[in-house]
Amino acid sequence: xxxxxxxxxxxxxxxxxxxxxxxIILALGLNLITGVTGQLxxxxxxxxxxxxxxxxxxxxxxxxxFFLSLLAGAMxxxxxxxxxxxxxxxLEGDYLAMVTIGFAEIIRVFFLxxxxxxxxxxxxxxxxxxxxxxxxxxxxxxIILNAKLLNSRIxxxxxxxxxxxxxxxxxxxxxxxxxxxxxxxxxxxxxLGGGLYAHYMYFIRPQDFAFMKSIELLNMVVLGGMGSxxxxxxxxxxxxLLPEMLRVVxxxxxxxxxxxxxILMIFRPNGLLGDVRVYDLKKKLQGKKVGLWQSxx
Amino acid sequence: xxxxxxLNGLTLGSTYALIALGYTMVYGIIQLINFAHGEIYMIxxxxxxxxxxxxxxxxGVALLGAMAFCMxxxxxxxxxxxRPLRGRASRLSGxxxxxxxxxxxxxxxxxxxxxxxxxxxxxINIQTFQVGDLQVSSLQIIILVVATLLMVGLQLLVQKxxxxxAMRACSQDLDAAYLMxxxxxxxxxxxxxxxxxxxxxxxxxxxxxxNAVWPYMGTMAGLKAFAAAILGGIGSIPGAMIGGITxxxxxxxxxxxxxxxxxxxxxxxxxxxxxxxxxxxxMGQKITKKV
Numbered sequence: 001x002x003x004x005x006x007x008x009x010x011x012x013x014x015x016x017x018x019x020x021x022x023x024i025i026l027a028l029g030l031n032l033i034t035g036v037t038g039q040l041x042x043x044x045x046x047x048x049x050x051x052x053x054x055x056x057x058x059x060x061x062x063x064x065x066f067f068l069s070l071l072a073g074a075m076x077x078x079x080x081x082x083x084x085x086x087x088x089x090x091l092e093g094d095y096l097a098m099v100t101i102g103f104a105e106i107i108r109v110f111f112l113x114x115x116x117x118x119x120x121x122x123x124x125x126x127x128x129x130x131x132x133x134x135x136x137x138x139x140x141x142x143i144i145l146n147a148k149l150l151n152s153r154i155x156x157x158x159x160x161x162x163x164x165x166x167x168x169x170x171x172x173x174x175x176x177x178x179x180x181x182x183x184x185x186x187x188x189x190x191x192l193g194g195g196l197y198a199h200y201m202y203f204i205r206p207q208d209f210a211f212m213k214s215i216e217l218l219n220m221v222v223l224g225g226m227g228s229x230x231x232x233x234x235x236x237x238x239x240x241l242l243p244e245m246l247r248v249v250x251x252x253x254x255x256x257x258x259x260x261x262x263i264l265m266i267f268r269p270n271g272l273l274g275d276v277r278v279y280d281l282k283k284k285l286q287g288k289k290v291g292l293w294q295s296x297x
Numbered sequence: 298x299x300x301x302x303x304l305n306g307l308t309l310g311s312t313y314a315l316i317a318l319g320y321t322m323v324y325g326i327i328q329l330i331n332f333a334h335g336e337i338y339m340i341x342x343x344x345x346x347x348x349x350x351x352x353x354x355x356x357g358v359a360l361l362g363a364m365a366f367c368m369x370x371x372x373x374x375x376x377x378x379x380r381p382l383r384g385r386a387s388r389l390s391g392x393x394x395x396x397x398x399x400x401x402x403x404x405x406x407x408x409x410x411x412x413x414x415x416x417x418x419x420x421i422n423i424q425t426f427q428v429g430d431l432q433v434s435s436l437q438i439i440i441l442v443v444a445t446l447l448m449v450g451l452q453l454l455v456q457k458x459x460x461x462x463a464m465r466a467c468s469q470d471l472d473a474a475y476l477m478x479x480x481x482x483x484x485x486x487x488x489x490x491x492x493x494x495x496x497x498x499x500x501x502x503x504x505x506x507x508n509a510v511w512p513y514m515g516t517m518a519g520l521k522a523f524a525a526a527i528l529g530g531i532g533s534i535p536g537a538m539i540g541g542i543t544x545x546x547x548x549x550x551x552x553x554x555x556x557x558x559x560x561x562x563x564x565x566x567x568x569x570x571x572x573x574x575x576x577x578x579x580m581g582q583k584i585t586k587k588v
Contacts, residue, residue, distance in 0.1 A: 040389065087573045093388075094330055098527040099572055101520060102565030109562035211520065215396050222393050254404040261397030262378045269386030 002131045014132060016244055021135035022196050023236040025142050027220040028229065029189025034218065035227040036150065037182040038162030039089065040097040044190050044217045046104030049209035051077040051191025052198035053117050056126045059199065061116065066129040070195040077191025078184050085183035089176060104214055111206040122205030123198075130200035138196070142189065146229055149185075158182055159227065223264060225271030234272055300431050302553045303546060308437045308506065310545020311444035315499035316522035317529070317537040318451065319371075319492025325468040325532035326488055328388060332395040333374055334496055335519020336402035339512060341367045341497025342504040343410060349420055356420050360443075360501050364494040371493025372486050374398055380482070399515075406512040414511040417504055440502045447498055448538055451491065455534060464488060468532065517561065521548075524568045530581020539579055544568070 006014060030044045055073030058064045064072070088099045111117050118124070149155045160168035161175050169175050198204050216239065224235025242260065246253040264272075316338050323331045341363045348359035378394045424435045455461040466474040467484050475481045503518070504510040521544065529540025544564055551563035572578070 034389075088569070091572060091576050094324070094328075094531060095527060095572060095576065095578075097330070098524060099569050102524065102569050105520070105565045106562045106569075109559055113558050211516065219393055219396070222389050226387070226389065251408060252404075255401055255408070258397045258399070258401030258404060261400070262394050265386070265390045265394040265397065266378075266381045269382055269390045271390075 001133050005132050016240065018130070018132060018135055018200055020237055020240045021132075021139045022130075022193050022200065023217070023220065023240050024139050024233055025135075025189055025196065026193035026217055027224075027232050027236045028142055028146055029186040029193065030217050031186075031221045031227065031229070031232040032146070032149075032158070032182050032189070033186035035221045035232065036155070036162060037158045037179060039179055039182065040093060041100045041183075041186070042097045042211075042214050042218060043100035043102075043104030043107075044186075045209040045211070045213035046100075046107040047077045047081055047187040047190035048194035048197070048213070048217075049104075049107055049111060049204075049206070050080055051194030052204050052209070053111060053114075053123070053194075054191070055195035056123050056198045056204060057116055059127055059129070060123070060125065066127070066199065069199075070192060073195035073198075074188050074191035077194065078188035081187025081190075082180060082184040085180040089179045089183060101211065101214070104209070104211065108206050108210060111209075117206075120206065122203055122208075124203035126198050126202055126204070128199060128202055130196045135196060135200075138192070142192075143229060143233070150229070154178065154181070162227065219261065223261075223271055225273035228271075228273050231271055231273035238272075298430070300429075302549050304431065304433065304437065306546030306549035307542060308440050308545070309549060310525075310542035311441055312499045312503050312506075312541075313518075313522050313525045313545050314538045314541025315444055315447065315495045315502075316518060317525040317541045318448070318534065319496045320523050320526040321529070321531055321534060321537040322464075322488050322492045324526070325534075326464065326471070326485055327379070327383065327391075329379065329391045329395065330523065331379075331489075331492075332392065332519065333378075333398035333402060334492070335515035335517075335522070336399050336406075337367050337371055337374075337493045337515075338496040338500040338503075338518055338522075339510075339515030340370060340402065340406060340500070341493075342500030342510045342514065343406060343512075344497070345501035346415060346417060346504060346510050349417060356505070360498060363497045363501050367493040367497035368490040371489040375486055375489040380485075399519075403512055403515060410512060412512060414509045416508050417510070421505065436506060440506060443498065443502065447495060451495070451534065454491070460484070460487060521564055524564060528568050528571055528578055530578030533578075533580040536578060536580030543579070 009017070026044065026048060029047075030041060033039050033041045033044075051073035053073075054076045055069040058069035058072045059066065084099075084103055088096060088103075091099060112120050150158070157168065157173045157178050160171065160173055161178060165175055194209075201208075220235035220239050221232055222235070223239060224233070225231030243253060243257060246256050249256055316334065319334050319337070320331060323329055323334070344366045345356075345359045345363035348354045348362045349356060354362065378398045379391060382391050382394055421436060421439070426433045426435075453461075455464060463474070463479045463484050464487070466477065466479060467481060467488075471481060474484075500510075500514075503514075522541065525540040525544045526537045527540070528544055529536030529538070544567070547567050548560065548564045551567075552560050555563065
């Protein structure tokens with residue numbers, strides 16, 4: 001299957017498609033924490049780096065099979081998410097944002113000084129086991145599980161916490177436990193994405209997972225529309241493609257990227273799909289008038 | 298030895314405090330983490346450098362020039378990137394917009410000035426005084442004096458003037474302030490101007506002190522200053538001063554007595570510890586949530 005695909009798809013496009021898939025997994029993890037449960041995390045790349053380094057070290061130095069390495073990376077990341085989640089999730093809003101930034105920075109500095117991880121030079125020679133079929137199979141599985149989770153009792157409790165924590169508590173939701181759960185699940189996906197990334201890129205360095213990477217992932221969640229799975233997928237696709245499409249403007253690329261973020265936020269402040277509901281679209285297609293749809297901007 | 302480290306920490310911390318003030322003032326009024334603030338600080342350092350090198354101005358005048366330039370820049374950023382979002386978007390959209398501005402400004406500076414590190418020429422005749430075991434450079438004294446003057450000035454402005462009163466009113470309740478006839482937009486603009494000017498002053502002084510100015514200097518300094526503002530209790534002006542100085546001192550002590558390769562981790566580690574023990578920061582007030 002993979003041989004067939006690489007025969008027909010240009011390597012450049014194949015690479016972009018792979019990165020889109022990996023970014024979707026990472027962004028869906030962050031979407032659980034920030035988009036759905038409403039806990040602002042700005043250190044998602046930190047958990048991603050834990051997954052990347054753990055799985056790479058498992059594969060290279062312990063010779064473990066690829067799937068085991070991936071799972072180990074995701075589990076270790078989830079464990080740290082759980083560990084960090086317990087004391088910090090009683091902080092609110094921007095205090096939590098700062099702690100997640102701080103945690104990701106500490107992880108980065110740790111890997112900068114971590115002997116088995118090659119310190120600042122990074123690790124190279126990671127087996128390139130991540131394939132197109134594997135990435136996209138995982139993307140589909142993650143999307144289905146996410147949709148199932150969000151439609152369940154737990155998923156609705158997540159949304160309730162985002163909308164109003166006090167009201168959620170009053171309705172019998174144990175908000176601390178659920179916030180830790182969202183954080184752990186999100187970190188698991190970050191670790192999984194990190195493992196896929198490491199086994200695709202062949203080599204990883206601590207600065208690949210710096211503050212800007214966390215911000216990039218946050219952009220995907222917010223741009224697409226907070227808490228919406230199609231929104232997050234769309235955000236990941238757009239923000240992975242955007243830098244590639246902006247290659248025509250060469251050194252002005254990042255400048256355009258920054259300016260576009262501002263412009264998109266001004267014109268779609270709730271994200272691209274943030275206030276679009278599938279129900280309304282269906283009605284609209286059927287030619288019926290829907291009140292909400294017209295009034296939303 | 299310890300006194301020497303404390304002095305160095307105090308110098309570093311007072312520059313953190315200057316940047317942290319901008320974060321905390323903006324946050325106090327519109328609850329926005331202004332991630333572009335670190336870039337304003339960086340541009341302040343560059344404008345100061347430009348004025349000193351290309352026009353041969355006195356360093357004091359260059360400092361004022363950089364502050365004036367960043368005042369306008371800060372107001373412009375607010376007008377273009379934040380005002381259109383106000384009141385009709387979630388807080389996160391504001392943060393993303395701020396990140397967009399931050400990426401834009403740092404790339405712009407890379408295009409103008411390239412990525413290499415620049416140095417301030419030897420404009421100040423740096424003398425070192427020996428006080429007991431303590432070595433005090435004239436530069437450290439200048440930084441401490443300027444930072445103190447600016448902070449006292451800010452405190453007077455906020456507590457004693459009419460504009461300051463309006464700023465305090467806005468930070469308590471934006472809608473109520475509006476109903477009392479305060480021109481809220483003008484006050485927010487003014488807050489951005491003051492915060493940016495303080496950051497520019499910090500930028501110029503750090504540029505001279507560490508003898509290095511480069512386009513990415515704003516990122517880490519911005520994060521540290523945000524950490525300082527949070528440490529002190531975000532929204533509180535004395536909190537930002539105390540948070541900045543605490544962070545600077547502890548960071549220098551950590552580097553001196555623990556390990557220099559973990560320099561950046563130390564500051565954030567302290568922050569996390571403090572927040573776990575005291576979730577509202579040092580000077581922050583505990584807000585009870587009401588239904």
